[in-house]
Amino acid sequence: MRKSRGYEIDVHGQGRITCAEDGLRRAADERVDVDRGMTETDLPVLYSFRRCPYAMRARLALASSGLKCALREIVLRDKAPEFVEASPKATVPVLVDAAGGVLEESLDIMDWALGRHDPEGLLPTDSEREAAMRALIADIDGPFKIHLDRYKYPNRFEGEGPVDTEAERAAAGRIIDELETRLKASYWLFGDRPGYADLAILPFVRQFAFVDKAWFDTQPWPQVQDWLARFLASDRFLSIMTKYPKWQTGDPVTLFPD
Numbered sequence: 001m002r003k004s005r006g007y008e009i010d011v012h013g014q015g016r017i018t019c020a021e022d023g024l025r026r027a028a029d030e031r032v033d034v035d036r037g038m039t040e041t042d043l044p045v046l047y048s049f050r051r052c053p054y055a056m057r058a059r060l061a062l063a064s065s066g067l068k069c070a071l072r073e074i075v076l077r078d079k080a081p082e083f084v085e086a087s088p089k090a091t092v093p094v095l096v097d098a099a100g101g102v103l104e105e106s107l108d109i110m111d112w113a114l115g116r117h118d119p120e121g122l123l124p125t126d127s128e129r130e131a132a133m134r135a136l137i138a139d140i141d142g143p144f145k146i147h148l149d150r151y152k153y154p155n156r157f158e159g160e161g162p163v164d165t166e167a168e169r170a171a172a173g174r175i176i177d178e179l180e181t182r183l184k185a186s187y188w189l190f191g192d193r194p195g196y197a198d199l200a201i202l203p204f205v206r207q208f209a210f211v212d213k214a215w216f217d218t219q220p221w222p223q224v225q226d227w228l229a230r231f232l233a234s235d236r237f238l239s240i241m242t243k244y245p246k247w248q249t250g251d252p253v254t255l256f257p258d
């Protein structure tokens with residue numbers, strides 16, 4: 001089996017601050033302050049939901065950056081009033097930074113965390129690669145997610161007429177075909193190390209795979225199956241899937257990453 005340099009070595013670590021660039025110094029200072037006993041009001045707050053793939057990608061980026069935040073576990077059918085007040089659109093994840101700025105989109109949270117500190121080099125280094133990566137993620141967040149939801153939750157769409165779940169699965173599968181082609185050329189989506197696109201996309205492929213894992217495992221997608229298996233077995237993935245009780249006002253701070 002080919003070895004991934006990044007996921008075996010770097011991704012499991014917390015990263016070290018060695019760069020003297022201003023933003024990185026700020027991130028380093030924040031971490032030191034946490035160690036000295038920072039209070040919750042000083043920390044960015046991440047409203048999250050364990051099983052949400054959008055929240056997973058945000059937690060993966062935060063875990064990679066090493067930036068600490070106070071995690072508040074949300075239950076979607078019983079959302080904390082503080083969460084809805086911070087973000088009336090009330091979708092997870094939401095990050096409220098120390099200055100009160102609110103980020104309501106998972107990709108914005110990834111960009112925020114990695115823009116401040118990217119010790120594992122997840123962000124693309126050139127604009128051409130960045131454009132290709134963003135286009136691929138848009139395919140996942142757009143058509144793939146539409147077909148995935150109709151495949152996984154057909155009852156939600158009953159009002160629009162009957163849902164042909166096999167057709168929806170096949171349509172999503174055509175996007176998996178594209179990932180398979182890409183993963184034949186490189187061990188991770190954009191090279192020999194995991195990058196931003198892997199972390200942004202894997203939680204959705206996981207969701208698709210587990211609708212019917214026995215079916216997924218028999219499809220002609222050996223590279224995608226291996227890529228997903230590596231991700232699911234990684235310490236990083238396990239570390240972002242810790243179970244937390246539903247957050248409510250007055251609870252002690254849950255530091256993330258811990």
Ligand SMILES: N[C@@H](CCC(=O)N[C@@H](CS)C(=O)NCC(=O)O)C(=O)O
Binds near residue numbers: 051055092106107
């Ligand atoms: N575009 C948003 C989508 C987030 C989203 O739809 N999250 C779902 C959970 S996976 C949610 O919060 N839905 C609201 C609800 O079910 O009430 C993002 O990228 O953060």
